[in-house]
Amino acid sequence: MRASTHTEIYRPFTGTLREHPRRWVTIGVSSAKQGFKRKLPALLLFTPVAIGCVIACFRVYFRFQLLSGDLVNINSPGAAGITLMVTETLGDVVSNIFTYTQGMAFFSLMIVAWYGAGLIAEDRRLGANLLYFSRPISRLDYLLGKGAGAAFFGFLALTLPCLLVCSVATFTSPEWSFIVEEWASILKVILFSSIWVGTVTVLVLTISSLVGRKSHALIGIIGAIVLSSGVSTVLAHLFNENSFSLLNLFQNFERLGEWMFDRWNPDRKVTITQTAAALGGLWTLCLFILAVRVRKMEVVA
Amino acid sequence: MKPIIKATGLGRWYGEVIGLNDLNVEILPGITGLVGPNGAGKSTFMKLLVGEMRPSSGSLEVLGHTPFANQELYRQLGFCPQQDALYDHMTGLQFVTHCMRLANLNHTDAKAMATRALQRVHLENAMNRPVSGYSKGMRQRTKLAQAFAHTPKLIIADEPLTGLDPVARHQVLDLYRELGDSGTSLIISSHVLHEVQSLTPRIVLIHRGRLLAQGPVEDVRQLLSRHPRKVHLRAREPRALARALLELPHVHSATLEEATGDLHIETRDIRAFHSDLPALASRTRSGIESLESSDASLDAVFDYLVG
Numbered sequence: 001m002r003a004s005t006h007t008e009i010y011r012p013f014t015g016t017l018r019e020h021p022r023r024w025v026t027i028g029v030s031s032a033k034q035g036f037k038r039k040l041p042a043l044l045l046f047t048p049v050a051i052g053c054v055i056a057c058f059r060v061y062f063r064f065q066l067l068s069g070d071l072v073n074i075n076s077p078g079a080a081g082i083t084l085m086v087t088e089t090l091g092d093v094v095s096n097i098f099t100y101t102q103g104m105a106f107f108s109l110m111i112v113a114w115y116g117a118g119l120i121a122e123d124r125r126l127g128a129n130l131l132y133f134s135r136p137i138s139r140l141d142y143l144l145g146k147g148a149g150a151a152f153f154g155f156l157a158l159t160l161p162c163l164l165v166c167s168v169a170t171f172t173s174p175e176w177s178f179i180v181e182e183w184a185s186i187l188k189v190i191l192f193s194s195i196w197v198g199t200v201t202v203l204v205l206t207i208s209s210l211v212g213r214k215s216h217a218l219i220g221i222i223g224a225i226v227l228s229s230g231v232s233t234v235l236a237h238l239f240n241e242n243s244f245s246l247l248n249l250f251q252n253f254e255r256l257g258e259w260m261f262d263r264w265n266p267d268r269k270v271t272i273t274q275t276a277a278a279l280g281g282l283w284t285l286c287l288f289i290l291a292v293r294v295r296k297m298e299v300v301a
Numbered sequence: 302m303k304p305i306i307k308a309t310g311l312g313r314w315y316g317e318v319i320g321l322n323d324l325n326v327e328i329l330p331g332i333t334g335l336v337g338p339n340g341a342g343k344s345t346f347m348k349l350l351v352g353e354m355r356p357s358s359g360s361l362e363v364l365g366h367t368p369f370a371n372q373e374l375y376r377q378l379g380f381c382p383q384q385d386a387l388y389d390h391m392t393g394l395q396f397v398t399h400c401m402r403l404a405n406l407n408h409t410d411a412k413a414m415a416t417r418a419l420q421r422v423h424l425e426n427a428m429n430r431p432v433s434g435y436s437k438g439m440r441q442r443t444k445l446a447q448a449f450a451h452t453p454k455l456i457i458a459d460e461p462l463t464g465l466d467p468v469a470r471h472q473v474l475d476l477y478r479e480l481g482d483s484g485t486s487l488i489i490s491s492h493v494l495h496e497v498q499s500l501t502p503r504i505v506l507i508h509r510g511r512l513l514a515q516g517p518v519e520d521v522r523q524l525l526s527r528h529p530r531k532v533h534l535r536a537r538e539p540r541a542l543a544r545a546l547l548e549l550p551h552v553h554s555a556t557l558e559e560a561t562g563d564l565h566i567e568t569r570d571i572r573a574f575h576s577d578l579p580a581l582a583s584r585t586r587s588g589i590e591s592l593e594s595s596d597a598s599l600d601a602v603f604d605y606l607v608g
Contacts, residue, residue, distance in 0.1 A: 023402070023403055023405065026399070026402040026403060027403070030399055034388070034390050037390045126384065126385050126386050126387065126388070127382055127383075127384025127385060127386040128386045128387070128388065130348070130351075130353060130380065130382040130384060130386055131380065131382065131386050131400060131403075131447065132403065133351075133352065133353050134351035134352065134353060134375060134378060134380035134382075135375050135400070135403045135404050136372035136373075136375040136376055136403075136404060136405055137372075137375075137403050138370065138372070139370075
């Protein structure tokens, strides 16, 4: 540090300040930027997502190529049958997206957990919340910002790949048939992935608000998922009662996906209303805990 | 002068633990030192001032506003907390800019103000380095920069001198004086009492969650009648001087050290003592060589009050 003669004069800011009303965006952007600082976890976590996305895109592309007759001459003997069989195997766009979302549910959960686990816990450990709450930031702004930061990575893991698959389907489908005839599927994809990412984000932030370190939050999240899944499976087997599967987050989303993408299994004993109630209950519980913990954050800082 | 802070019957409990209890205090504009031993309730009081917490009882007004969740007030406040509170992955400039963005500024203004504040705390050479590589003093100065960068009316700093080397302390104290001179009010809590006293004579002393003393240190010391003021004198004729001093009604005792010839006087009224002493010294021709009052400092007041 250079020594000085202490002759500087403090100059107050005299310009005109322009207001930036959406302050939660600032917190969200800051949280997202923080995630990009470390490359190795991003590489490890997003590799399965990227592979899954490429496979889903390829299947959709290949299916439309077969149907358009660009790859195989449908008029040749036996080709029509083979083409039909392969396209059935490849499945339609929505079933590919559904399969992708179910396959990537765990990875997207891990991604949101990795990037979101420390957002509140580390703030409390460092006392950074003291700086937030002594500024014109409401508790809601703070929560929205932190939630947006964590959900951004969930969006990258689930929503974006699904939209990529939809884009491939749009551009490869003959006469833009996918977007013309199945545009509602795109909205369903966005809605379904948003519900999943939102639920996972709220769960992750809730656990983050209950502990004082990122590592503890990560353990808590994995523990909560493993425990709820394990307990629901064991209880369902012990009592031969399917309603215990409502405790399982992944099964709830499988059912929700089936319902939204018109693939509902009629043999299921749990209804969509019960599933929605279970998810609503989880949201309510998490938001209640978050509200209490964020309100009392400074007491434990 | 209208007080910037007015607390009436202010209380805050953490479960069964009392943080603050029935605190009644009015703080005027300018620089005020908030002192007290560990666990006295200083940080609780500061958190209440910046609206981090709601009071459990009583009322509190800061710049005419009730602090909790009051965004209008937060625009006029700067807070430097005791906790580290910095994000290691950001550079100093990014961190202060981020804080300014939270204070409702657009990116350009926020960055300009952050740069200026960091230059003011002499971090211009380090502000583009990650905070993780900062020393304790640099971290402290970064926290300080975010507290005053947006030119608030009131800055509240909790232990802002902790971790600073002597040069940095000097610079920070100078900065506080400049801020004070420019019309910004400051409330500074610190354990370094002589540095608080060098910054301001006005103190608020809290102990066990209660207000123990408030006002200029000299006035507070004057009120401590149970502890007579001690004055050390060195004179050519100390015995004659001691004999004459003992005749004064406000002089409590006089002790002469044979070996050194030093005279230790205890008086209940230091102003009367200073007023009477020149005439007395002249009359007794005692030839005073030095005079020193050792227990008028904030340290002494603190010791007497807190024990």
